[in-house]
Amino acid sequence: MMHESDKHWEIKPESSLLDVKIKETLEYRDLLWLLVRRDFISFYKQTVLGPIWFFIQPIFTVVMYSLIFGGVAGISTDNLPKPLFYLAGIITWNYFSDCLIKTSTVFRDNAIIFGKVYFPRLIMPVSIIFSNLIRFGVQLLLFLLMMLYYHLQGAHFHPTVFILLFPLLLLLMASLGLGLGMIVSALTTKYRDLAFIVSFGVPLLMYSTTVVYPLSVAPKQFLGVIKYNPMTPIIETFRLGFLGTGSFSWHLLIYSATVTFLILLGGIIIFNKVQKSFVDTV
C-alpha cells in the first residue's frame, strides 16, 4: 500500500539542477490521465457540436490558405491538391504550436493550484502534450479522410516508406513544443513580457517553416533560416511520408532531433529550477 519513497522524507532548501524526480513523477501517472480527461471533457462541455470543433478550425484554415496562398498568391504546392498540401502542414504545425502555447502559460494558469498542493509539477506540461495529442489524432483522421477522398478523385500522390518515421516525428514535435514551452513558462514567471512575444511570435514563426509553401520554392535568401528551423525537416518528412513529395535529408532530420533534444533538456532543467521558487514570486 505505502510506497517506500513516501515513508521517509526530508525537506531541504535547494537540490541539484538535475534532480528531476522522474520516479516520483511516474507515481503520479493516474493524475496525468485524469488531467488529460479533464482537458478533453471541459473542451466540449456546454457546446452543441462537441468534439466536432476539433475539425472545424483546420478546415477553415485550409480553405483560407487555399484561397490566399494558393489562389491569390499562386504559390506552388508541389503538384499536390492544395487542401491536402496545406492540411499536412497545418495539423503538424498546430500540434507543435498548441503544445508550445499551452505549455508556455502553465505556471500562470496553475498558479493557484501550485500554491496550494504539491505534486510533481512536470505532470502539468506533460498532460498538455497528451491532451493535444487527442486533438492531433482527430485532425490526423480528418487528414486521412481527405487523402482517401482525393485518392478516389484520382489525384497523384502516394505514401512512401518514410511514413514509418511518423512516430519519431510525433515525438520530435511534442518534445520541441514541450521544451520551448517550458522554457518560456519558466521565464514568464519573472518576465511577463515573454508571453506577448509568444502570442505574436509563434504565428510569425510559422512562415519560416514550410507550412504554406514547399521547401523547393523557398526564396534563396531565406533558405538558411527556413532549413534550419527545426520544424521544417519534420513537416517536410511528414509530407514525404504521407503524400510522397517533400525534401528530405537524414542530416537535417538528425540536426532537428539534436536541437529538439537540447531544447527539451534545457526546458526540463529550467522548469525544474523555477518550480521550486515560483510560488513565492508569481
Add this chain to the structure above:
Amino acid sequence: MSDIAIKAENVSKLYQLGEFTTGSLNKDFERWWAKIRGKEDPFLMVGEVNDRTSKAKGNLVWSLKDIDFEIKKGEAVGIIGRNGAGKSTLLKILTKVTSPTTGKIIGEGRIASLLEVGTGFHPELTGRENIFLNGAILGMKKWEILKRFDDIVEFSGVERYIDTPVKRYSSGMYVRLAFAVAAHLESEILIVDEVLAVGDAEFQKKCIGKMNDVSKGQGRTVLFVSHHMAAISALCNTGLYLKNGRLVDFGNMNNLITTYFNEGKLKPKSTVWTGSDGDDNIKLYNCSIFPADLENGFSTTTDLIIEMEGEVLKPILGLIMGFTLWSEHDYELAYVLYDDAEGSVKTVDPQYFKKIFKIPANTLAAGKYRIEFDVGIQYVKRVIHDNCDIFFTLVNKDGLGRKFPAEGRGRTSMFRPNWTVKN
C-alpha cells in the same frame, strides 16, 4: 522506528516584498555580475522580522525564522498566531509547495493536506469526476479513490448532486466534497488549514469528529491551523504559537491559547480604567470593578460592583451604555445595558453620569474575566471599543462548586453551578 512524525530544524523562509517586475532584468544582471566577481548580492537587504504592520526597511523579510519543533506520531497539533504570523508558510513548507530558505524538516509517513477549499476542482466537471481529479492531485492512486468512493460521497452528503458540475454547487457543498476527499486520504499526517469556516454547524461538527477520529482513533498525526479556538482546543493537546515568523512557544494547547489572547493587550490588566475616551457626543472617564465586600476580595461569594463614569455632551436618542463580560478564552458570557429594565428608548440630555451594575455573588466560577465596555448610539455608531477594558480574577475561597478554575477544553470561566447533591 522512532516515534517522531515531523522534526523541524532551524527552518527559515525569506520572502521578497514589493514589486518584482520593475527593472528586474537590470537587477538580475547586476546580481549576476556581483556573483561572478564573488561579491554579495547588492539587493539583498534583509529586513527585520516579519511584522505586517510596520514598514520594513529592507525589501526582504523573514516569514519564518529559526523554527524548531518535534511532533510525535499520533499527536494533534494546533497552530495558532495572528494573520501573517507565518502559519500558512509553515504549512506550505511542510507540504512541499514551497521550499525553506534554510534548515530542514525530516519526517515519516505520507502527508495529506487540506489547504484550501476545492483546490483543483474544475467547475465544468461533475462531483464524481472532481473526486477523482482532486484525489489524484492530493496524491491518491485511482484504485485508492475507487475503494473509498462510496465513503467519500456519503461523508460529503452531496449524493444528489454527484453528477452535477460543481460550478452549480453552493460554497458549502464545495467544502464538504473537498474535505471528504482529503479526509479519506490514506496518510499518516493530515494537515488542515482553516477550512471549517464555510461549512454549516452540522458539517463543522462532523469534521471535528472526523479529525478527532483520525488523530485519536487511528493514531495519525494531525496539524490544524485555525483561528477558531474552541475547535482547536477541543481537538489538539499540543500547540505551536507563531508570532511574526518566530516560534513563541510549543507545548500545551490551552496554555498557548491563554498566552495568545493575552498577547497584544499591552496595557496592564487592571480592575480600573481612568482616562478620557469617546467623541463629541459621549465621553467615558472612569471604569472600575470592585468587590462589594472589600475584605473578602474578588471572591465567588461576593457581589461585584461595576461602575462607569462619563459625560453625555449632546442630546442622544438611543444611548447605549453597558458592557460585555468575556471569559478568559474569549467566550462571550453576558451583555448588559444600563436601561435593560426599561421598556422604551428615551432621549438622554447632556449630563454627567455614573452607572452602577452588580454581578450577584455566586454567579461566576473561579477564573479570569474581562469586561469590555460598550458605549454608543443605537444604529449610528459605537463610540467606545475595547480600549477601556478592565480585568478581574475570581477565587473560590469557601464557596460552593469547584475550588479551582476548570481548565481545558474551552470550559474555563463559566457560571458557578451548585448542582452537586450531598450524599
